[in-house]
Amino acid sequence: xxxxxxxxxxxxxxxxxxxxxxxxxFLVPIIIIIVVYIKKNKAYKKSTYYQITKVPYxxxxxxxxxxxxxxxxxxxxxxxxxxxxxxxxxYIPKDxxxxxxxxxxxxxxxxxxxxxxxxxxGWIFGTETQKTWYQTxxxxxxxxxxxxxYNPIMQNRSHIKYLKAFLGEQIPMRSIIVFSDRCTLKSVxxxxxDISVINRYNVYSxxxxxxNQIEDVLLTETDIINLYDKLYPYTQVDExxxxxxxxxxxxxxxxxxxxxVDISTESNQVTxxxxxxxxxxxTIDEYNYKTILTEQQEKNVDGQTKCVTNPSNTVQDVKExxxxxxxxxxxxxxxxTATKGANAGNQFYGCSxxxxxxxxxxx
Numbered sequence: 001x002x003x004x005x006x007x008x009x010x011x012x013x014x015x016x017x018x019x020x021x022x023x024x025x026f027l028v029p030i031i032i033i034i035v036v037y038i039k040k041n042k043a044y045k046k047s048t049y050y051q052i053t054k055v056p057y058x059x060x061x062x063x064x065x066x067x068x069x070x071x072x073x074x075x076x077x078x079x080x081x082x083x084x085x086x087x088x089x090x091y092i093p094k095d096x097x098x099x100x101x102x103x104x105x106x107x108x109x110x111x112x113x114x115x116x117x118x119x120x121x122g123w124i125f126g127t128e129t130q131k132t133w134y135q136t137x138x139x140x141x142x143x144x145x146x147x148x149x150y151n152p153i154m155q156n157r158s159h160i161k162y163l164k165a166f167l168g169e170q171i172p173m174r175s176i177i178v179f180s181d182r183c184t185l186k187s188v189x190x191x192x193x194d195i196s197v198i199n200r201y202n203v204y205s206x207x208x209x210x211x212n213q214i215e216d217v218l219l220t221e222t223d224i225i226n227l228y229d230k231l232y233p234y235t236q237v238d239e240x241x242x243x244x245x246x247x248x249x250x251x252x253x254x255x256x257x258x259x260x261v262d263i264s265t266e267s268n269q270v271t272x273x274x275x276x277x278x279x280x281x282x283t284i285d286e287y288n289y290k291t292i293l294t295e296q297q298e299k300n301v302d303g304q305t306k307c308v309t310n311p312s313n314t315v316q317d318v319k320e321x322x323x324x325x326x327x328x329x330x331x332x333x334x335x336x337t338a339t340k341g342a343n344a345g346n347q348f349y350g351c352s353x354x355x356x357x358x359x360x361x362x363x
Contacts, residue, residue, distance in 0.1 A: 131150070332352040
């Protein structure tokens with residue numbers, strides 16, 4: 001750094017310090033903010049959330065999703081005195097080589113509580129069976145803006161499904177969807193008794209009520225420790241595994257959007273390629289947007305269109321071509337093997353332009 005620039009910075013810094021000392025009106029609030037931050041950071045570092053995630057307080061505070069998880073834990077940490085254990089951001093392996101991420105998990109004597117944290121604001125609308133929920137946000141002057149997101153009940157149901165399959169045990173699990181205190185659950189309709197959709201400020205009272213309703217001890221202290229030890233490694237995955245998870249989510253969202261567009265056209269073509277047969281056009285949603293549609297269609301006697309039961313060889317050729325070409329940058333996909341984390345030993349296709357392009361294709 002040139003000497004002149006260094007002297008200028010020193011002069012500006014000293015000038016600022018002199019100004020603050022001569023104007024305590026500005027200095028006092030700054031001191032208070034610093035003291036409060038230090039106190040909160042100290043308490044945060046003692047929390048189980050930090051011990052598991054190792055994410056600095058400053059980063060958590062400025063990450064909407066992680067801050068929502070931390071606040072949910074803060075409401076529930078009292079259950080640790082009853083022997084409950086918490087885990088966060090658990091990347092549970094699925095049977096197709098991908099992962100599903102659980103935000104917050106509480107393992108207790110009354111079973112497992114699986115929390116899906118939604119640190120949203122605005123009005124929330126949705127039903128248990130609706131695939132898409134809506135968030136309405138004010139825009140000023142009496143106007144509003146609507147955003148849609150995937151049904152969190154279905155999302156958490158998927159988490160529980162793969163968690164049970166991974167553990168291989170019939171452990172009682174409770175699904176709880178936690179929205180932020182800034183949200184208004186304007187119209188949320190739930191029929192199942194084992195699902196709760198609540199604001200964060202109600203999470204402690206809801207879990208306490210469930211605790212009191214269950215008289216038996218469902219998990220012993222040994223059970224809790226064994227389950228914790230089995231799941232803990234899946235909270236410590238490497239950055240590559242996390243990036244793969246995010247990419248898979250983005251790809252799924254793209255497939256869903258693409259299918260919605262394609263279904264509205266006469267050709268009913270979907271470019272996503274998975275090794276699944278289609279028995280009827282009406283069952284597309286049952287395959288979670290991961291089905292194959294071909295241009296080959298046949299007409300029945302009434303002239304109505306039916307889907308072909310088996311994919312054509314043409315679609316299989318397209319699949320093979322897409323596997324070895326990166327859909328993001330058209331680069332070559334190279335066969336690689338994960339060396340760290342929960343997916344160590346698993347193979348996947350990575351883009352040859354990494355790290356500029358981080359596309360990953362599971363095998």
